[in-house]
Amino acid sequence: MTAPLPVEHSHLSARAGTPRRPRIGVVKFASCDGCQLTLLDLEDELLAIAEKVDVVEFAEATSRRSSGPFDVLFVEGSISAPEQVDEIAQLRSVSKVLVTIGACATAGGIQAIRNWFDHEEIRHAVYPEPRYVESLAMSRPVADFVAVDAELRGCPISPAQLREFLVALVTGRRPQLPDEAVCLECKRRGVVCVAVAGGIPCLGPVTRTGCGAICPAYGRGCYGCFGPREGANTSSLAAWLSDGRNASDVARLFTGFTAWSEPFRKTIDAHGGPPRSAAVPPETTDA
Amino acid sequence: MHDLDLAGGGSGDLAIDVAMMTRVEGEGSLRLRVRDGVVEEAHLEIFEAPRYFEQLVIGRTPDEVIDIVARICGICPVAYQMTAVHAFEHALHIPIDPQVRALRRLLYCGEWIESHALHIYLLHLPDFLGYASALELAKDHRSAVEAGLTLKKAGNRLVELIGGRAIHPVSVRVGGFSRTFRRSEITAIRGQLTEALDIAYQTVDLVAGLEPPAFHRDSRLVALRHPDEYPMNEGRIVSTDGLDIAATEWLTEFQESQVSWSHALQARDRAGRPYLLGPASRVTLAADQLHPLAASALAATGLADEIRTNPYRSIVARAIELVDATAEAIEIIDAYEPPDQAATPWQPGPGSAAWATEAPRGLIFHAYELDQNGLIRSACIVPPTSQNQAGIEADLASFAPQVLDLPRDQATHRIEQLVRSYDPCISCATHFLQLSVEDLS
Numbered sequence: 053m054t055a056p057l058p059v060e061h062s063h064l065s066a067r068a069g070t071p072r073r074p075r076i077g078v079v080k081f082a083s084c085d086g087c088q089l090t091l092l093d094l095e096d097e098l099l100a101i102a103e104k105v106d107v108v109e110f111a112e113a114t115s116r117r118s119s120g121p122f123d124v125l126f127v128e129g130s131i132s133a134p135e136q137v138d139e140i141a142q143l144r145s146v147s148k149v150l151v152t153i154g155a156c157a158t159a160g161g162i163q164a165i166r167n168w169f170d171h172e173e174i175r176h177a178v179y180p181e182p183r184y185v186e187s188l189a190m191s192r193p194v195a196d197f198v199a200v201d202a203e204l205r206g207c208p209i210s211p212a213q214l215r216e217f218l219v220a221l222v223t224g225r226r227p228q229l230p231d232e233a234v235c236l237e238c239k240r241r242g243v244v245c246v247a248v249a250g251g252i253p254c255l256g257p258v259t260r261t262g263c264g265a266i267c268p269a270y271g272r273g274c275y276g277c278f279g280p281r282e283g284a285n286t287s288s289l290a291a292w293l294s295d296g297r298n299a300s301d302v303a304r305l306f307t308g309f310t311a312w313s314e315p316f317r318k319t320i321d322a323h324g325g326p327p328r329s330a331a332v333p334p335e336t337t338d339a
Numbered sequence: 340m341h342d343l344d345l346a347g348g349g350s351g352d353l354a355i356d357v358a359m360m361t362r363v364e365g366e367g368s369l370r371l372r373v374r375d376g377v378v379e380e381a382h383l384e385i386f387e388a389p390r391y392f393e394q395l396v397i398g399r400t401p402d403e404v405i406d407i408v409a410r411i412c413g414i415c416p417v418a419y420q421m422t423a424v425h426a427f428e429h430a431l432h433i434p435i436d437p438q439v440r441a442l443r444r445l446l447y448c449g450e451w452i453e454s455h456a457l458h459i460y461l462l463h464l465p466d467f468l469g470y471a472s473a474l475e476l477a478k479d480h481r482s483a484v485e486a487g488l489t490l491k492k493a494g495n496r497l498v499e500l501i502g503g504r505a506i507h508p509v510s511v512r513v514g515g516f517s518r519t520f521r522r523s524e525i526t527a528i529r530g531q532l533t534e535a536l537d538i539a540y541q542t543v544d545l546v547a548g549l550e551p552p553a554f555h556r557d558s559r560l561v562a563l564r565h566p567d568e569y570p571m572n573e574g575r576i577v578s579t580d581g582l583d584i585a586a587t588e589w590l591t592e593f594q595e596s597q598v599s600w601s602h603a604l605q606a607r608d609r610a611g612r613p614y615l616l617g618p619a620s621r622v623t624l625a626a627d628q629l630h631p632l633a634a635s636a637l638a639a640t641g642l643a644d645e646i647r648t649n650p651y652r653s654i655v656a657r658a659i660e661l662v663d664a665t666a667e668a669i670e671i672i673d674a675y676e677p678p679d680q681a682a683t684p685w686q687p688g689p690g691s692a693a694w695a696t697e698a699p700r701g702l703i704f705h706a707y708e709l710d711q712n713g714l715i716r717s718a719c720i721v722p723p724t725s726q727n728q729a730g731i732e733a734d735l736a737s738f739a740p741q742v743l744d745l746p747r748d749q750a751t752h753r754i755e756q757l758v759r760s761y762d763p764c765i766s767c768a769t770h771f772l773q774l775s776v777e778d779l780s
Contacts, residue, residue: 082388082390088413089413095489098474098488099477099485102474111361113472117361133389169394174391177391180597185389207507208413208504266504270518271510272517277507
């Protein structure tokens, strides 16, 4: 299977005969910078890629700046502050192909857990003067605001998938980004099933592959950072996980880096919502 | 969009506005207001959208916290994981196998190598050599950039080996790791580190030869110090003016406060004084604990004093630490024997957890309260950049007057270069940077 890339982008090809290199931008919203760092982590290919494309905007890496136009714009981070709503609309208007990268941009990220909480309450809890800090009540994926042409999932994105995407870009073909479950990757890797053999709760059956089944290979359950695959049967997995666990512990498993993706969100809601503060404020606990 | 905007002004007045700092991690700006040659205001403005991590971890288990806090920073996730895991183990009295401790130090060495190589070659070196980026630097000095990338790659492979992946590794668990590692798995990376060590030496020579702007100040430097090793996973908090407290007591000496111009909380000591963290602080306060190879590399530069007083020399301290982390990693690998079990079994329970470790860019402190079920009741996470912010502002205020007579673009360049010297990690500043110098005449 391939990821949707509705925009015919062969015109971006840097092959011989193409008059110019595609103009690439990398921008961020609310995020940890890890996904754009993945680009700099392509140590073996970075300089070769830089010869095939024109990196016109990438604040983490270069002091040259551009506000567009972009042939391809990579967007990291979730939309979570008022000014970001206008910024993403503006960026969309100057980008031929807009690619969201990572769990924050594609699903709202770990910071979307706050979408379940009282916004004013958490602002006051973290900042003594919340009036100096502007944020939206919810952290939401980029696709909630503008059309997205392709997405690279993961927290962080996979270097292999990024490499595949970039090679496809410069050679003018469609990128191969599979949408199968982590389970298949696990089998191919020859990893013993941590859920069946070890009784460890694992989101592998409902999570899109791409990471290389790292968690099971490292002796722990998948925690869903690539988000739900198409048609993920989360209710069936939740029912299986419910055996011997209370609802809140099932909700806990889905309340991770892609919690706000629709299938995971519904499962969390069906199991009493995300883990909450057992938190009575410290000063009142000993009454 | 974010180009330098330099307004005019007579000699002695300066108005610089860098709407967005580049080659730093995250989003921030810098604003300087100068009147008649006197700096009236030096503000780092951090406009990274707030993510409220200290609230996101409420109600979660210690192991979940290790996964969540990694996401504060894509450049130094191991620092967040290490600080949290040590805090929980200390609070819950969980004994740690010496080989597990060694593996954690090895993992941390990997992050130091990756982060320092990234900062030196991709973010900071272009400043000294007059390029906009490492990509442009590579057009004229390809072999230097390639060497930096090879070094960076060695650090990433080390994190990947132990953590499963280079960014947001998955294997760190309370009590140890999620799996054991055979000796052959660990020794497989030794050759790559040996090559990296050679490049680290060359890096020291390269950066020690760079011409820094003349600037000397006597800042309060703070770092961890450990009796037996260069500070990384643990130690006491010490300073250049005699502070010596347990790492768990960070809150008794320092405090965070909020300023109107920044989304990042700023930390100062309880007397309101700024201080500075990072490689220059560690090299100054723990030079005697450097690996012998790093100590001799430092001695050969003859720059130990300048590292303490000139922030533009921090790139040399960072290179010394590249030698240290690489040499130490090789020693850990050579001495490694697999522990009997991946992790010490433990029971959740209540407690107060606090710890500090040394992230690549400086001391990082975490404190957590665990409720009766062993879930997080409250969290306090103090990243290095929050702590450096006030110290950077103080350095900017004292440095700015000496660039007033330079052409505006050169003045701005020098000031941005100064800020990058601290390797500010704005995403990290949980709650950082853009340059604005305003003409007030």
